[in-house]
Amino acid sequence: MLPTGAMLRAALTLGLFAAVGVFLVALTHAGTRDRIAEVERQALLRNLHAVIRPEAHDNDPTADVIEVQDPLFLGAEGPVPVYRARLAGQPVAAILTPVAPDGYAGAIRLIVAVYYDGTVAGVRVLSHRETPGLGDLLEERRSPWITRFAGCSLGDPPAEQWKVKRDGGAFDQFTGATITPRSVVKAVRHTLEYVRAHRETLFAPAPAAAAAQRSE
Amino acid sequence: MRDSTYAPIIRDGLWSNNPALVQVLGLCPTLAVSSSVVNGLGLGLATLLVLVTTNVTISLISNVVRPEVRIPVYVLVIASAVTVIDLTMKAYFTELHAVLGIFIPLIVVNCNVLGRAEAFASRNPVLPSLVDGLAVGLGFTLVLVALGGMRELAGQGTLLSQAEVMLGEWAGWMTVTVFHDYPGFLAALLPPGAFIGLGLLIALKNAIDRRQLARATVAQRALASSPAT
Numbered sequence: 001m002l003p004t005g006a007m008l009r010a011a012l013t014l015g016l017f018a019a020v021g022v023f024l025v026a027l028t029h030a031g032t033r034d035r036i037a038e039v040e041r042q043a044l045l046r047n048l049h050a051v052i053r054p055e056a057h058d059n060d061p062t063a064d065v066i067e068v069q070d071p072l073f074l075g076a077e078g079p080v081p082v083y084r085a086r087l088a089g090q091p092v093a094a095i096l097t098p099v100a101p102d103g104y105a106g107a108i109r110l111i112v113a114v115y116y117d118g119t120v121a122g123v124r125v126l127s128h129r130e131t132p133g134l135g136d137l138l139e140e141r142r143s144p145w146i147t148r149f150a151g152c153s154l155g156d157p158p159a160e161q162w163k164v165k166r167d168g169g170a171f172d173q174f175t176g177a178t179i180t181p182r183s184v185v186k187a188v189r190h191t192l193e194y195v196r197a198h199r200e201t202l203f204a205p206a207p208a209a210a211a212a213q214r215s216e
Numbered sequence: 217m218r219d220s221t222y223a224p225i226i227r228d229g230l231w232s233n234n235p236a237l238v239q240v241l242g243l244c245p246t247l248a249v250s251s252s253v254v255n256g257l258g259l260g261l262a263t264l265l266v267l268v269t270t271n272v273t274i275s276l277i278s279n280v281v282r283p284e285v286r287i288p289v290y291v292l293v294i295a296s297a298v299t300v301i302d303l304t305m306k307a308y309f310t311e312l313h314a315v316l317g318i319f320i321p322l323i324v325v326n327c328n329v330l331g332r333a334e335a336f337a338s339r340n341p342v343l344p345s346l347v348d349g350l351a352v353g354l355g356f357t358l359v360l361v362a363l364g365g366m367r368e369l370a371g372q373g374t375l376l377s378q379a380e381v382m383l384g385e386w387a388g389w390m391t392v393t394v395f396h397d398y399p400g401f402l403a404a405l406l407p408p409g410a411f412i413g414l415g416l417l418i419a420l421k422n423a424i425d426r427r428q429l430a431r432a433t434v435a436q437r438a439l440a441s442s443p444a445t
Contacts, residue, residue, distance in 0.1 A: 035307040
């Protein structure tokens with residue numbers, strides 16, 4: 001058992017180091033906060049521009065966001081952001097980040113851009129844990145499979161063809177991996193169905209704040 | 217004098233007491249992140265930076281801190297250093313940070329860091345502690361890079377792929393495709409490949425050590441048996 005004085009000194013030392021540590025971390029946080037927010041915005045913009053051409057819109061979709069929630073069709077329990085691309089104030093496309101919950105190794109996060117007329121502008125995978133070499137053919141840099149969705153809509157291919165070929169549909173599966181593409185095809189079809197059902201809300205005019213920001 | 221102080225520290229960290237090959241500490245990041253050269257290098261350098269920072273700090277404060285509270289204080293120092301480095305990497309090396317993900321914050325619990333703090337930095341002056349941090353960090357980085365190279369080469373037939381993620385766009389040319397049209401060898405990229413690869417590296421190190429020992433013994437015997445001149 002330490003004498004009280006020594007115990008007090010030990011406690012003070014500990015408290016002092018905790019305070020200094022917190023101070024340093026807070027300082028770094030304050031110094032990097034703006035830059036982290038900016039690089040995150042840039043990364044988001046890069047993802048958005050993977051599914052929609054930059055010249056197709058003239059607004060900042062990262063600032064024109066609404067949140068929607070539909071666990072059944074969008075696969076995520078919580079709210080999902082919808083980024084809106086507009087050209088001269090007219091709606092061009094809505095960009096959603098649905099989740100395919102039934103991948104081979106857990107959820108697959110997607111980014112899907114849907115034009116105002118209901119056709120797919122583009123689909124990419126944001127994150128997945130599918131088997132390297134089999135399921136990861138989802139990634140655009142590994143195979144062109146994911147680009148197959150561009151130009152598709154609920155009528156083209158027909159609704160009953162929105163499946164992988166093994167299930168009698170129009171989309172290729174991967175050699176040795178059917179579950180992954182099946183899950184992604186289903187998620188994209190669900191997204192299109194969601195956009196069709198909520199078209200008015202999704203493409204509603206931008207809130208005043210976003211409009212003001214755009215005209216700056 | 218100078219040589220006799222620092223040379224053993226460097227030799228210990230890099231070779232004879234290598235954190236990954238001999239002490240086999242920090243096994244979790246070693247195995248999880250070493251799927252490519254760039255990943256290995258990224259985590260290795262981050263760990264090196266943490267080791268140097270914490271070794272120097274702890275060597276400076278070791279006289280002030282009572283032995284009863286030294287471990288919590290060390291953990292505080294390490295956690296602060298790691299958080300600062302984590303935030304800084306997120307701001308300036310965003311993509312690499314995204315790849316290394318959870319393993320940067322987890323440097324806090326890398327046994328190497330607390331191990332060096334307790335076993336070396338708390339008992340030695342600042343300069344030797346700095347050298348020790350550098351040597352141990354470098355030893356760890358080298359193993360991560362070697363293991364990453366083995367797994368990347370066997371797994372996907374390339375070396376230094378995604379160098380641009382770490383070093384910026386200009387580094388894209390550094391990627392070497394060693395085997396064209398390589399079909400890929402999945403096992404090397406999955407966790408079993410990491411265990412097997414690390415096993416091979418440890419075996420290689422032991423083999424080299426043994427050969428050197430044998431050679432030294434032979435030389436000694438020759439010296440002993442030859443008549444003194």
